[in-house]
Amino acid sequence: MVTLKQIARELNLGVSTVSSVLHGDNPHYNAQTRQRVREAAERMGYRPNHLARAMVRGKTHTIGVMGLTTHDTVSGERLHALSDALDNAGYKMLYVSRTIGDLAVERKHLDDLLDRQVDGLLIQTDLYGDPDHYASLWQRGVPLVLSGLAPDRSTLPWVWLDNTSGLYDLTRHLLELGHRRIAYTPGQAAHLYPHHRIEGFHRALREAGVESQPRWIMDDRPSIRDNIVQFTRDMLQSTSDRPTALMYNNDEQAFAGLQVIMQMGLHVPRDVSVTGFGDLTLSKLACPALTTVTQPAAELARSGVELLMEQILAKQAMPCRQIMIPTRLTVRNSTGPAPA
Amino acid sequence: MVTLKQIARELNLGVSTVSSVLHGDNPHYNAQTRQRVREAAERMGYRPNHLARAMVRGKTHTIGVMGLTTHDTVSGERLHALSDALDNAGYKMLYVSRTIGDLAVERKHLDDLLDRQVDGLLIQTDLYGDPDHYASLWQRGVPLVLSGLAPDRSTLPWVWLDNTSGLYDLTRHLLELGHRRIAYTPGQAAHLYPHHRIEGFHRALREAGVESQPRWIMDDRPSIRDNIVQFTRDMLQSTSDRPTALMYNNDEQAFAGLQVIMQMGLHVPRDVSVTGFGDLTLSKLACPALTTVTQPAAELARSGVELLMEQILAKQAMPCRQIMIPTRLTVRNSTGPAPA
DNA sequence: CTGTTAGCGCCTTCAA
DNA sequence: TTGAAGGCGCTAACAG
Numbered sequence: 001m002v003t004l005k006q007i008a009r010e011l012n013l014g015v016s017t018v019s020s021v022l023h024g025d026n027p028h029y030n031a032q033t034r035q036r037v038r039e040a041a042e043r044m045g046y047r048p049n050h051l052a053r054a055m056v057r058g059k060t061h062t063i064g065v066m067g068l069t070t071h072d073t074v075s076g077e078r079l080h081a082l083s084d085a086l087d088n089a090g091y092k093m094l095y096v097s098r099t100i101g102d103l104a105v106e107r108k109h110l111d112d113l114l115d116r117q118v119d120g121l122l123i124q125t126d127l128y129g130d131p132d133h134y135a136s137l138w139q140r141g142v143p144l145v146l147s148g149l150a151p152d153r154s155t156l157p158w159v160w161l162d163n164t165s166g167l168y169d170l171t172r173h174l175l176e177l178g179h180r181r182i183a184y185t186p187g188q189a190a191h192l193y194p195h196h197r198i199e200g201f202h203r204a205l206r207e208a209g210v211e212s213q214p215r216w217i218m219d220d221r222p223s224i225r226d227n228i229v230q231f232t233r234d235m236l237q238s239t240s241d242r243p244t245a246l247m248y249n250n251d252e253q254a255f256a257g258l259q260v261i262m263q264m265g266l267h268v269p270r271d272v273s274v275t276g277f278g279d280l281t282l283s284k285l286a287c288p289a290l291t292t293v294t295q296p297a298a299e300l301a302r303s304g305v306e307l308l309m310e311q312i313l314a315k316q317a318m319p320c321r322q323i324m325i326p327t328r329l330t331v332r333n334s335t336g337p338a339p340a
Numbered sequence: 341m342v343t344l345k346q347i348a349r350e351l352n353l354g355v356s357t358v359s360s361v362l363h364g365d366n367p368h369y370n371a372q373t374r375q376r377v378r379e380a381a382e383r384m385g386y387r388p389n390h391l392a393r394a395m396v397r398g399k400t401h402t403i404g405v406m407g408l409t410t411h412d413t414v415s416g417e418r419l420h421a422l423s424d425a426l427d428n429a430g431y432k433m434l435y436v437s438r439t440i441g442d443l444a445v446e447r448k449h450l451d452d453l454l455d456r457q458v459d460g461l462l463i464q465t466d467l468y469g470d471p472d473h474y475a476s477l478w479q480r481g482v483p484l485v486l487s488g489l490a491p492d493r494s495t496l497p498w499v500w501l502d503n504t505s506g507l508y509d510l511t512r513h514l515l516e517l518g519h520r521r522i523a524y525t526p527g528q529a530a531h532l533y534p535h536h537r538i539e540g541f542h543r544a545l546r547e548a549g550v551e552s553q554p555r556w557i558m559d560d561r562p563s564i565r566d567n568i569v570q571f572t573r574d575m576l577q578s579t580s581d582r583p584t585a586l587m588y589n590n591d592e593q594a595f596a597g598l599q600v601i602m603q604m605g606l607h608v609p610r611d612v613s614v615t616g617f618g619d620l621t622l623s624k625l626a627c628p629a630l631t632t633v634t635q636p637a638a639e640l641a642r643s644g645v646e647l648l649m650e651q652i653l654a655k656q657a658m659p660c661r662q663i664m665i666p667t668r669l670t671v672r673n674s675t676g677p678a679p680a
Numbered sequence: 681c682t683g684t685t686a687g688c689g690c691c692t693t694c695a696a
Numbered sequence: 697t698t699g700a701a702g703g704c705g706c707t708a709a710c711a712g
Contacts, residue, residue, distance in 0.1 A: 341705090343706085344706065344707095345705075355706080355707095356707075356709095359707065360707090360708095363707085364707085388705090389705050389706070391704090391706090392706040392707085393705080393706055394706095396706055396707050397706090397707075
């Protein structure tokens with residue numbers, strides 16, 4: 001590794017001269033000296049040591065990112081978007097992925113990132129995070145952004161996808177197609193969480209004056225929790241008065257459901273309409289192509305980085321800001337007019 | 341930020357004493373002193389500054405990872421696996437994602453990582469990488485592992501998935517089901533690359549004494565390159581003598597193909613069998629569930645990290661080692677007996 | 681048992 | 697226009 005000192009010795013110059021010419025904005029150096037320094041640096045293959053610089057400047061230009069191991073499919077896309085957004089801001093990411101459920105491991109990961117002097121933290125949230133811990137970090141002045149799920153509390157910087165209105169749009173779409181009997185699997189813990197998709201579902205029905213039947217909403221009993229196969233069968237087995245549309249809580253589940261529906265000899269969307277949530281790369285390719293809600297990964301990333309940079313660049317403590325990213329209804333072939 | 345110096349001053353001790361008690365393995369310190377130091381560190385909330393330590397030790401315990409932006413779906417899974425594997429080895433990853441095609445940007449990213457003094461580099465390879473550059477880094481002594489695609493050259497550490505035998509297995513599976521007219525879209529640049537899947541395809545056919553028809557292999561003309569819809573239509577439009585099985589080069593493409601097949605009024609697998617490659621989370625959920633080749637992400641990650649650690653821990657230059665990860669045939673419902 | 685010293689590579693005054 | 701000194705937080709010898 002070539003250092004400034006080595007270049008300085010080589011040229012019989014002071015270290016600070018070399019440093020200043022190479023990185024500084026000090027313009028009043030002898031043109032010839034500058035030339036010699038530049039030439040030597042080039043020739044010797046000098047590369048600045050980011051660590052040393054970070055130490056003295058107190059800034060690493062690195063953001064600690066904690067991602068989720070769930071939702072494989074969507075997280076890849078989000079991560080790439082984040083990498084790009086950070087790159088544009090001149091930052092790199094130190095990445096760890098979080099295995100849900102173990103809060104101790106999670107804290108250890110965050111401590112590790114902080115020990116490495118990251119300039120900020122970007123945490124992808126889900127139901128099983130540790131918001132109290134995030135809050136205490138934020139209180140200590142750690143620049144930090146939570147990203148993904150709707151805010152848990154108003155006192156933390158948060159970027160979130162407006163899932164509620166996403167599901168509202170989706171439900172309205174079905175209503176406009178004439179569906180009146182609509183079933184939905186809101187997933188675990190729907191009621192624990194503010195701004196959950198189920199709110200959008202209920203609001204759309206209410207506005208249309210349509211009654212939602214409790215038995216058309218998958219409840220939380222452990223036996224059927226997450227059991228998409230069971231849900232789909234339960235919903236569709238009675239021939240009369242059965243739902244004409246099934247709304248799944250994400251695209252993966254919708255695919256699993258489609259499989260069951262086909263096996264039952266029903267046709268989508270002629271007999272039943274199906275919706276997902278999230279819009280995976282595959283969802284437009286599948287058959288039938290899935291009507292779903294698209295979550296703009298790039299915008300989410302951009303806004304997250306924006307919120308982070310605000311905090312990092314701010315002289316004093318910033319008031320906490322939250323950014324809502326709208327989702328987009330994407331209509332494809334898995335939904336159609338309600339059967340007569 | 342609490343430093344060792346502050347603790348030392350607080351306790352009227354030397355910095356090195358505090359350092360040694362807190363991090364060192366030197367056991368002969370006064371039990372009472374140790375206690376005092378520990379207690380003070382705890383009370384003052386001391387956290388070691390990883391940067392400072394890295395500077396003096398010359399090791400950051402950080403690996404630079406360059407991932408691909410293509411194949412969103414699979415990359416998320418691989419990244420999580422990598423994060424876990426690195427975690428087990430006590431390393432963190434500095435992640436950048438590579439936008440294919442721009443070699444200059446790619447080199448800049450790698451330089452950035454190196455400037456940050458990463459202890460090694462893990463690069464996900466595809467057809468558009470810059471192996472010459474990787475080779476020059478490796479020659480300079482940078483611990484480095486290439487991962488994903490089959491090795492381009494024997495002089496670089498490489499972890500790769502045995503795609504050739506993956507496709508061999510897949511083809512044999514079809515042959516055993518009685519298929520004789522099998523079409524395949526090997527993707528771009530199949531012939532540029534060693535150990536490509538198409539080798540497995542040809543080998544299986546050859547062993548079974550089945551002739552492959554050139555027109556059943558999608559060629560590289562720009563007009564139809566990557567055009568799955570066109571390929572599928574071309575293959576299936578003639579009613580007689582048409583392929584009874586279509587092999588796509590990845591799962592996404594298979595899904596796109598399935599869609600077209602259904603639109604043509606054909607049934608899978610009764611009329612046509614379909615295979616993918618890669619095994620996405622969704623592939624087992626889709627309808628029909630996709631017969632494909634599973635690529636073990638965790639093993640790939642583990643072996644990559646293993647190869648990296650070998651180099652990092654080695655006293656002198658290691659001979660270059662390459663590890664092949666076998667793939668696994670996964671039979672589901674998109675393949676069935678060839679129609680009579 | 682404990683403290684002092686000398687860096688790691690760089691940047692930032694400040695003096696020459 | 698240039699250079700010397702001091703320090704970022706820590707560790708590794710080496711003295712005491």
